[in-house]
Amino acid sequence: MTDLSKSMMLAASGMQAQAARLRVVSENMANLDTPGFRRKTAAFEQVINGGRTDGTVRQGRIRLDQTVLPKLYDPSHPMADAGGYYEGSNVNIIIEMADAREAQRSYEANLKMFEQSRKMSSAVMDLLRR
Template identity: 35%
Template sequence: MSMFKVFDISGSAVSAQSQRLNVVASNLANVDTVAGPDGQPYKARQVVFQTVLMDAAGNVSAGRQSDDGLTASAGVRVSNIQEDQTAGRKIHDPSHPQADAQGYVTYSNVNPVEEMVNMISSSRSYQNNIEVMNTAKSLLLKTLQMGQG
């Protein structure tokens, strides 16, 4: 595998984790939301990742071999963002304007503890992939310096 493919692979992971962080931020911002624009409680969203093959140029390939005869390397992308269909929290508050006939208000189904775990996991993955790119850059620079000496 070419050293340059490391940047493509880690770059795809950084992009995917960045999207995951945005989804987590949206979920956390709506923890106590009662109703969205459609009148329904906010539903937590989860990111679904997909492995993709990349050719020698870093483009998504159809699983074919690259120009140098080697199989393509794998990267990652966000294939879908799904809504969590679990029921939202119900709290008895008959005085609330959004209360149902029994006096219950349905809040979003976002679990803040799970979202914080997702945020930490995504942040660490993002940082690790940045570190991989920095290490590859350092190795390439040292190789160039050896060639100059």
């Protein structure tokens, strides 16, 4: 595998991982007001092929944030206990927005690397045709 195609493969795996991360973040944001919802976090892991790492990454296990769910007082809520409290969501919109921005920028950086590698590969092919 040439260095240019390997760099394109690395960038593509980074884009796929960041896209998966954005899906998790958007699910968290969508469930901000869902009672009892626990925030999900996505981790990345290296891909191992034949006992060797080639530098590519993929989304690993999705874990649930184990912080305590806030108790909200609303006696009219259908999930409220006898005291009028129910468990809210532990999603913090500020953290999710920051995670989304970070994933977006990482995706864009991988996209630029992919485009640059593609341009360089195309330039090499043009030189070989001459």
